[in-house]
Amino acid sequence: MVDPSDANLPPADTAAPSVTVHDVAREAGVSQSAVSRAFTPGSSLAADKRERIIAAAARLGYRPNPLARSLIRGRSGIVGVGVGNLANPFFVETLQLLSDCLDRTGLRLMLFPAQGEPSIQDVLHYRIDALVLLSVSLSSMLATECRRAGVPIILYNRTTDQRETSCVVGDNAIGARSVAAHLLAGGHQRLAFMAGSPDASTNIEREAGFTAYLAEQGHPAPLRECGHFAFDAAMAATRRLLLRPDRPDALFCANDTMALAAVTVARHEFGLDVGREISIVGYDDVPMAAWPGFALTSYSQPASLMVDETVRLIHALRQSPKSHEAVVCPGTLVIRGSSRPVRVEQFTR
């Protein structure tokens, strides 16, 4: 426990007084303005003097105070990142990549839970350069808040009908159609779709693409259950599907977490040989999908590319706040053992 007596000690400003522009100016024999200019690319300053200042700064271990700089520039070099549920490894990978990539380009990453709208208010007051929403839908209230504060929003893996909002997404339509084509090529007859959150744009687009392709090929609409993008809910949804008299022989899940749940239930509770008696396909291609125990066929979203595009977009928006974009990144169908790749004669049950 904290010793209460310690609390009576003076504030204990043990922090060494930080070295400021003035210290550097004195050391280099120039004005404070010159030092500031030395650290501002593109400002008018003689080359030799700039060098001398940089040298003096290095000698003293000086670095510009980002808080003071932010205060005057009106932007902090911080990017706010709102996350919802990190249960999906795809977003974990994204977060890690985003952290690296922002860091490398000199931006800081402020993480906050996107549930509590009040906290977003606080984050906005840091004069952040951009707001990235990871796996989170955009409320129109937040949109107007940001517009008023002049903070550009980038939706990651979500779309919206809000104007002036950028987004970076995978090609859900093409992805879902690829999966449908793959399953039809495998000779499957009774297809099912497991939805995630019904109102998430990713889910809507994937479901629409899947269903549309089946219809185009003259197939009936797939069975449908909702797994809410979650493992437990997906287990329950899978049970409902597999207990039907017209049990499906192929199941496309709107993300891998649900697909892994489906594989687990099909194999352990129904004793099915996944990949032969039933094909199961996921979306995202998370690391676990490649584990030998699952060998999950999955449509791979290119997290690395999507993150690169996101960061590129952030920098573009820093330059010109109007340059909104909707970036769509292509993915790849990764075929593994959980789905039958080619048509074979029908199994008897």
Place this chain on the structure above:
Amino acid sequence: MVDPSDANLPPADTAAPSVTVHDVAREAGVSQSAVSRAFTPGSSLAADKRERIIAAAARLGYRPNPLARSLIRGRSGIVGVGVGNLANPFFVETLQLLSDCLDRTGLRLMLFPAQGEPSIQDVLHYRIDALVLLSVSLSSMLATECRRAGVPIILYNRTTDQRETSCVVGDNAIGARSVAAHLLAGGHQRLAFMAGSPDASTNIEREAGFTAYLAEQGHPAPLRECGHFAFDAAMAATRRLLLRPDRPDALFCANDTMALAAVTVARHEFGLDVGREISIVGYDDVPMAAWPGFALTSYSQPASLMVDETVRLIHALRQSPKSHEAVVCPGTLVIRGSSRPVRVEQFTR
């Protein structure tokens, strides 16, 4: 792509000028100082006047600018969080909990990749209230940097011999001994330990506890392989173990990621009935351990408690920077199907 012509537009200060203390002061008919005091708990201000100011502020939508506040207070209310590899779900859960908990207590979370030491320098200049290192070892250089800047360090799930450094950890010694006791109670004869990173304090403590308990009970030292806390390396390590003529009948892995790899290899590559022919135990009790397909026995680290303690510690250190602590949180052995719970007659191979 970005239209280059856009880049020539003026900076487009579309951002609405933010409302400041002065605006509120004018609105409420008081001085700027009074407004500032109204938002500083514990400062001397008449109750009715404070109320009037708060009301005026609410009317104008005013909130104190955290950047200006940080600049003058010398601390920003930001907590730096350095992460290494987020492959282990335990750290993902921790990060999510930490994000929530900090947010709820009015602190901001700045995330950065702990690899690049230069970026830590930048983060330190934000006058952060504390630095939390998640699954990252502390270099002595960083330690002195932080001491000089007056930034307290909290190691999460790591210990160190550095003075003046707090840490929050699980009870690795007790945990490892519990696992050893559990395996011996199951009647296992040939035990093995799969190490993570050899120099990580968690690994060292878990290995020491495991080995010590076996020695105390008159058992020989366990076999040992190193899986580096990673899935692929753990698969290889498992193969090496299971190919030995004196194949172990029980395996304790220093974390769940490796244990899941071990289960996968034992079952799919060696056709072993995990939980009968071989017992496998992990550490952390990540969500996947509970999946029916694994049913992994694991020593559960209480992430929620550890995070609460971490945040409590941060606030304590804000009050009195000297109140370092080493917090040890108790865990629980969660027994599932991957380990034989009680002694049974020996299987013949």
Place this chain on the structure above:
DNA sequence: CCCATCAATGAATACATATTCACGGATATT
């Protein structure tokens, strides 16, 4: 050779707030 243009530079100011200082008045202490 002269004037206009421009790069370089230091002084001054602004950014938005917290805090110290000084002061008047009210309260408490003896």
Place this chain on the structure above:
DNA sequence: AATATCCGTGAATATGTATTCATTGATGGG
């Protein structure tokens, strides 16, 4: 009742930097 103490308050200052302003010297075109 006189003095010490304390609270509430606004003016002034500090935080650390970017940027504007005005000045200077130099350059270039005619």
